[in-house]
Amino acid sequence: MDAAGLDTEGRDFTSAREMWKEELGVEDCGDESNDACRAKRCDWYQKGIAYWQGVEASMDGVLGGYGHVNDTDVKGSEAFLKPLLLERFGTGSRRLVALDCGSGIGRVTKNLLLRHFNEVDLVEPVSHFLEAAREKLAPEEDKKFSEQKAVNFYCVPLQEFMPQVGRYDVIWVQWCIGQLPDDDFLSFFKRAKVGLKPNGFFVVKENTARTGFVLDKEDNSITRSDSYFKELFKQCGLFLYRTKDQKGFPEELFPVKMYALVTDKPKSSNGGKGKSRQHKPGIIKS
Ligand code: SAH
Numbered sequence: 001m002d003a004a005g006l007d008t009e010g011r012d013f014t015s016a017r018e019m020w021k022e023e024l025g026v027e028d029c030g031d032e033s034n035d036a037c038r039a040k041r042c043d044w045y046q047k048g049i050a051y052w053q054g055v056e057a058s059m060d061g062v063l064g065g066y067g068h069v070n071d072t073d074v075k076g077s078e079a080f081l082k083p084l085l086l087e088r089f090g091t092g093s094r095r096l097v098a099l100d101c102g103s104g105i106g107r108v109t110k111n112l113l114l115r116h117f118n119e120v121d122l123v124e125p126v127s128h129f130l131e132a133a134r135e136k137l138a139p140e141e142d143k144k145f146s147e148q149k150a151v152n153f154y155c156v157p158l159q160e161f162m163p164q165v166g167r168y169d170v171i172w173v174q175w176c177i178g179q180l181p182d183d184d185f186l187s188f189f190k191r192a193k194v195g196l197k198p199n200g201f202f203v204v205k206e207n208t209a210r211t212g213f214v215l216d217k218e219d220n221s222i223t224r225s226d227s228y229f230k231e232l233f234k235q236c237g238l239f240l241y242r243t244k245d246q247k248g249f250p251e252e253l254f255p256v257k258m259y260a261l262v263t264d265k266p267k268s269s270n271g272g273k274g275k276s277r278q279h280k281p282g283i284i285k286s
Contacts, residue, residue: 001015001016001017001182001227001228001231001232002015002016002017003015003016003211003212003213003225003227003228004211004212005019005209005211005212005213005214005215006212006213006214006215007019007214007215007216007217008214008215008216008217008218009217013215016182016212016213016228019213019215019222020181020182023040023044023181023215023220024037024040024041024044024181025037025040025041041181044181044220045157045159045179045220047219047220048179048219048220048221049125049126049157051218051219051220052125052126052129052219053126053128057105057128057129057131057132058105059105059107061104061105062104062105062107062129062175063107066250066253069249069250069253070107070111072246072247072248072249073246073249073256074108074111074112076244076246076247076248076256076258077108077112077174077203077205077258078112078115078116080203080242080244080258080260081112081116081170081203082116084201084203084241084242084260085116085170088169088199088200088201089169089199094169095118095119096116096117096118096119096169096170097117097118097119097120097121097167097168097169097197098113098116098117098119098120098121098168098169098170098171098172099120099121099122099123099163099167099168099170099171099172099195100113100120100121100122100123100172100174101123101158101161101171101172101173101174101176101177102123102124102125102158102173102174102175102176102177102179103122103123103124103129103130103133104124104126104129104133104176105129105132105133105136106122106132106133106134106136106137106150108172108174109122109133109137109150110136110137112172113170113172114137114148114149114150115148117148117169117170118147118148118149119148119149119150119151120148120149120150120151121150121151121152121153121154121167121168122137122150122152122153122154123154123156123158123161124153124154124155125155125156125157125158127155130153130155133150133153134150134153137149137150138150138153157179158173158176158177158179158180158184158188159180159184159187159188161188161191161192162191163191163192163194163195164195165194165195166194166195166196166197167195167197168195168196168197168200169196169197169199169200169201170200170201170202170203171192171195171196171200171201171202171203172202172203172205173202173203173204173205173206174203174204174205174206175205175206175207177204177206178206178207178216178221178222178223178224179219179220179221181222182232185232185236186232186235186236189202189233189236189238190236190237193236193237193238193263196263200263201241201260201261201262201263202238202259202260202261202262203258203259203260203261204229204258204259204261205246205256205257205258205259206223206224206229206256206257207223207253207254207255207256208223208224208225208226208229208254208255208256208257209223209224209225209228209254210225210255211225212225212228213225213228214254223254226257229257229259233259233261237263238261238262238263239261239262239263239264239265239266240259240260240261241260241261241262241266242259242260243257243258243259243260244257244258245257245258246258
């Protein structure tokens with residue numbers, strides 16, 4: 001987090017702290033009683049929302065012109081998710097519920113989550129995206145009792161969203177958390193934790209910067225490095241259960257990583273390093 005970063009207009013920052021200070025006003029600006037702070041934060045989010053409001057409600061729209069990566073993305077997510085579901089919830093008859101954060105037009109819900117969960121809720125601040133999702137996903141009258149369905153459509157940004165306590169097995173956060181500055185990132189995950197059921201977990205699937213961060217001045221979003229993410233997860237009180245790189249995306253895109261995060265320290269953690277380690281002698285730490 002102390003690493004240097006840059007923005008898409010070619011400006012260098014010596015640290016994220018310097019960048020946030022500039023974007024959001026005075027340091028550690030969580031002070032809502034300060035009008036200048038509030039206004040700057042409002043501007044930050046307004047620019048992001050305005051950008052997305054001008055984007056077509058289509059696969060190409062939500063994927064920045066890369067609609068064709070959808071299949072690869074979904075396959076990568078599925079390969080990551082399936083073993084996690086088995087390990088965390090077993091093969092029992094538990095009815096699974098997921099939350100799709102920053103859902104856009106419901107791409108992840110439709111292609112991934114509804115195949116593995118009985119109920120999915122969507123949260124998305126841009127109404128024309130959410131309406132497109134609702135049209136595509138809301139069950140018809142005759143399917144109201146179907147086994148897999150999208151249930152709630154919340155038109156709220158993540159920084160204001162409060163989940164229902166204990167409703168979700170998985171909270172899926174993909175390609176949207178960069179819209180939130182660090183302090184709102186932390187408070188979102190801290191709040192969202194209470195929305196998880198026992199053994200529930202978060203999946204964060206996001207672009208990653210090679211080092212530091214890249215601030216996109218067009219949609220006011222920040223692409224964080226792997227170590228930046230890990231530092232924030234730690235500050236949220238979350239533990240990394242597993243991580244994996246998404247493979248097969250076009251070279252020119254940011255590398256994409258998936259993180260599975262849990263609220264209790266994993267008992268036999270393999271540090272997210274994949275399976276191989278489980279067969280090697282472990283180092284016992286106190
Ligand atoms: N997760 C979806 C959409 C990705 S596009 C998918 O993978 O297909 C990024 C999405 O983030 C857009 O739908 C945009 O409206 C949403 N977004 C923008 N600002 C947000 C905020 N503050 N909170 C939650 N979502 C936001």
